[in-house]
Amino acid sequence: MAGLGRGRGRGKGYMSFSIEAVGIGKGENLPPSILQPTPLFPPMEHKPVPLVMGEEAEYMLALKQEFRGNMKTLPFYVRQAVSKKDWKRLPKELRIRVKKPLKENTSLSVDTPVDPKPSKKTRVDKEEIIHKLEVGITLEKKEEEVTSDEEEGEKKKQEEEQQDGEEEYDEEEFEEETDYIMSYFDNGEEFGGDSDDNMDEAIY
């Protein structure tokens, strides 16, 4: 078998062919080895030829840009349709939020210190628990809540068409003026209660 380079050759730079054949003389300086990838925009020794600028070129340029513009208006330009939310697919709790500001507004306009309790009877279990906790808070806080809720309600009425996800976030934050979102106080009772249809799944 042919011997390995290490064993037979001496010194660095042993190659399988004689260097003189390639044309590199003895002791000549080889170009330095490359240690990093070549720069993204290497400096060019020869600048490219300038563009041909004439009447013909300018006319073709105008044609091209006009063509592109026209294509955008034709029916062949297929645009992606914006998908609308299908409310049947989102959980019920998100939908009821839409009704809440309306109810709040009507009740507040009567100008009585409204007990939040009766207006929230229509909510799902989760909200009942949250508001039981709320009721336990002092009256001053309730008034603050009412005023903040009033502002919230008006704001929400304006933003009614926007996504409900945002409203939910705002309400949960502002309701008790705590730093924790409402699900922090969740005691987990109603967890898994929403999905009654598929009891085969193991609940961890």
Place this chain on the structure above:
Amino acid sequence: MTAQEVRLCGLLLQEHFGEVVERIGTHLLRGGAQNLRTIANETNTPLDLVKKSLCVLVQHGACEFGSGRRGPGSPVEYRANCERVLRVLRYPRYIYTAKTLYGDTGELIVEEVLQRGHMTMSNTVKTVADRLTHNMEEGRSMEYSEVVSAFSKLVETHFLQRCPPVAEMGTAASSTTPATPSTPAAPASTAPPTAESNPDCYKLPHVTLIGRGKRRRSSDDSEEQRGGKKAKMEVESCGDEGIYWQVNFERFHQHFRDQAVISAVASKLDQTSSEIVRTMLRMSEVTTTQTAAYTQPLSANEIFRSLPPNYSISRPILDQYLSLLVDDPMEFVGKSGDSGGGMYVVNLQRALANLARATLESVVQERFGSRSARIFRLLLRKRHLEQKQVEDFAMIPAKEAKDMLYTLLSENLVQLQEIPKTPDHAPSRTFYLYTVNQLPTARLLLQHCYKTVANLIERRLFETKENKRLLEKSQRIEAILASLQASGAEPEQLTEVEEMITAPERQQLEALRHHINKLDSTENQVDETVFLLESYIFSTKTK
């Protein structure tokens, strides 16, 4: 379908048809023939968008459909055509050529057909007449007959052709176009019918279109509605449903190739020789197939008779010019016989090869300098040379010659050929010869060109995106100005609106427009090189 080609096709589709079509198109280009469900699943696009995109692609000829591989019962399969999508880059050149040959009417006809993929004749005539009327002065309108005559001229010279009939699918064979003779039901394995296979390809339908173009006025809404209804009724009564026309790209390419040959002769020899070559090419326009290596032989007598009248050269001088052309090393014209005063042909294939070679040499010269170009030309001429011989023939000192050769080698423009002296290929006893193969090098450069154009488009999109806010603002202000002017506002209001764009913003806009124009113009120019190289490569394939 190389990666560069697919990338460029994707960008072109995106610019002209939107992102959805781009996604579907690139998926088809990469994946080969697929059916509808596969495409929808693999690209995660809703089915109706996929259907829409496929319709758009088929309308523009970028996609073909045929029955599936498993026989006539399997679902329809779609195949994208990479070459056809790349043609989109050349649209401005086609439109400009139509303008030089047939005036504004021809230009608009070709532009409309290109925009819509394929159209019926009546539709085209009406749209073009309306557009021309729109640009004319008040009170004048364009006659349909003028447009029809321009259209027929385009068809006679084969620049427009009928769309190929739809391939038969299923058992029932029903011809879709009334004018086509009954074609036998094509089996699923043969290639889809081309436009040329239809013998009525260039026959105009018998339709009488009488009328004038309608000018669209914004104030005459009721008249427009009535006119619209009338137009609809007229379309129904025209007798050319189902006969769609498309642009014949091959004919345009033939024209470009002729132009390239003529200009090459003009720059190498002189104007008169180029006129002679132009006459010869014009005479053999319809008799030469596109893949012919040379034109039909023409006798010197015929050429003399067909010369344009303002080029009155005497017969002996014509003979002298012809012999000059034959002796020229470029070999544009060859002599094939002696009857009729000498039979001459134009060597199309040879001419294309020479033009491609000149392109390669010029590329090397511009990128690496004239001495490297000298080495390159040397290797092209002498085929195989050793290192020592290169240095001697090129008259360049050894060290620099070595350096240049290795640079060219690293760029793959020059190849090394090993010729062993002994069976064990020992390096010290092997000849290493440098060589240049024209065809692979041309292919390499073509891929570089595709990459260049794709980069240009991406840079242009990037620049537009960076300055989107500014562009939108200027568009809004222009719209406001236009509406103000239309409703007759005072000059103070106009200047007030104009001042809403500050001076540095104006400068920025100017610079942006300048850059975008430059990038666009560069794309057009690179496309000229692409055309030359593509034609050369195609001409070698059909040997």
